[in-house]
Amino acid sequence: MKKRNTGLRSHCPVNFGLEAFGDRWTLLILRDIVFRGKRTYGDFLKSEEGFATNILASRLEGLIEEGILRRDAYATDGRKDLYTLTEKGLDLIPLLFEIVLWSAKYDPRSEARRIVRLVEHIRKDNRGLSRKIMEQVKRGEGILAGYLS
Amino acid sequence: MKKRNTGLRSHCPVNFGLEAFGDRWTLLILRDIVFRGKRTYGDFLKSEEGFATNILASRLEGLIEEGILRRDAYATDGRKDLYTLTEKGLDLIPLLFEIVLWSAKYDPRSEARRIVRLVEHIRKDNRGLSRKIMEQVKRGEGILAGYLS
DNA sequence: GTTATCACTTGCAAATTACAAGTGATAATT
DNA sequence: AATTATCACTTGTAATTTGCAAGTGATAAC
Numbered sequence: 053m054k055k056r057n058t059g060l061r062s063h064c065p066v067n068f069g070l071e072a073f074g075d076r077w078t079l080l081i082l083r084d085i086v087f088r089g090k091r092t093y094g095d096f097l098k099s100e101e102g103f104a105t106n107i108l109a110s111r112l113e114g115l116i117e118e119g120i121l122r123r124d125a126y127a128t129d130g131r132k133d134l135y136t137l138t139e140k141g142l143d144l145i146p147l148l149f150e151i152v153l154w155s156a157k158y159d160p161r162s163e164a165r166r167i168v169r170l171v172e173h174i175r176k177d178n179r180g181l182s183r184k185i186m187e188q189v190k191r192g193e194g195i196l197a198g199y200l201s
Numbered sequence: 202m203k204k205r206n207t208g209l210r211s212h213c214p215v216n217f218g219l220e221a222f223g224d225r226w227t228l229l230i231l232r233d234i235v236f237r238g239k240r241t242y243g244d245f246l247k248s249e250e251g252f253a254t255n256i257l258a259s260r261l262e263g264l265i266e267e268g269i270l271r272r273d274a275y276a277t278d279g280r281k282d283l284y285t286l287t288e289k290g291l292d293l294i295p296l297l298f299e300i301v302l303w304s305a306k307y308d309p310r311s312e313a314r315r316i317v318r319l320v321e322h323i324r325k326d327n328r329g330l331s332r333k334i335m336e337q338v339k340r341g342e343g344i345l346a347g348y349l350s
Numbered sequence: 351g352t353t354a355t356c357a358c359t360t361g362c363a364a365a366t367t368a369c370a371a372g373t374g375a376t377a378a379t380t
Numbered sequence: 381a382a383t384t385a386t387c388a389c390t391t392g393t394a395a396t397t398t399g400c401a402a403g404t405g406a407t408a409a410c
Contacts, residue, residue: 070226132386146302154214154292163212
């Protein structure tokens with residue numbers, strides 16, 4: 053007798069988002085992909101916030117289950133896997149950008165200070181910029197490098 | 202010898218946001234205030250997702266510590282407290298709206314279907330709408346009632 | 351004066367997380 | 381070809397957090 057729990061507490065749109073990425077780790081994976089161009093388990097593991105290996109594995113699996121990430125074989129190294137954002141995942145970029153905006157405003161030590169041009173661009177046109185960035189991320193490029201002053 | 206841990210894993214802007222509201226409950230409180238006009242502990246407790254009393258209390262305290270919420274005495278009933286969003290909290294409305302947008306797109310059962318006009322408005326002008334809504338929320342009004350078709 | 355409501359706190363079992371130590375597969379080196 | 385290193389995990393366990401039930405003290409209503 054399997055307990056088949058969808059985990060869905062409600063279909064309130066805010067809650068739906070929280071069920072998908074409402075924890076302290078999941079969006080860091082997305083950040084690593086979008087801002088830093090990371091693609092492999094080992095890359096994510098190196099993040100400064102310090103993923104525990106089991107947490108990282110479980111979050112990656114969750115993201116794949118939800119259709120936000122896709123896992124493919126790495127072409128030139130059979131040990132590695134390549135994680136790629138789906139359309140559903142790419143559509144979280146505007147949300148990521150809003151977090152950046154808020155933190156840039158309220159964290160006095162924010163590293164957002166090092167990417168003022170990007171922050172300004174987000175503020176003026178989150179949606180438009182997101183569309184451009186989605187294309188960049190599709191090509192596997194992180195966006196941070198090009199914006200560091 | 203008190204262990205004074207700021208909890209800050211990094212000053213990456215995405216991480217800063219996650220440290221403030223990166224869990225399955227915190228943003229539901231904000232949703233209740235913004236969309237449903239809730240203001241008291243008892244109101245939040247009635248939410249369909251089912252807060253545990255201790256979790257709700259700890260999240261409210263956390264939000265106050267971070268300066269996102271303010272707690273005041275309820276004017277006409279000494280037993281109640283009134284929770285109000287600060288400017289820092291009101292500035293999370295655009296983020297809340299982005300979550301709504303994403304969930305409206307990807308949850309086939311989303312209750313966002315019942316507020317298509319609002320969703321469309323967010324899509325066209327999140328920032329502009331947010332500014333208007335902030336004023337409404339300051340007056341203690343929830344925005345959902347006016348948009349339900 | 352008694353009962354009800356409100357905003358919590360407390361205690362405890364269950365679930366989740368963090369940390370350390372593997373494991374099996376593939377790749378690089380000798 | 382054999383050995384060592386790297387990679388993406390899994391497993392075990394202790395510590396922390398959550399979820400649930402049952403209070404508690406203050407104020408309000410009757």
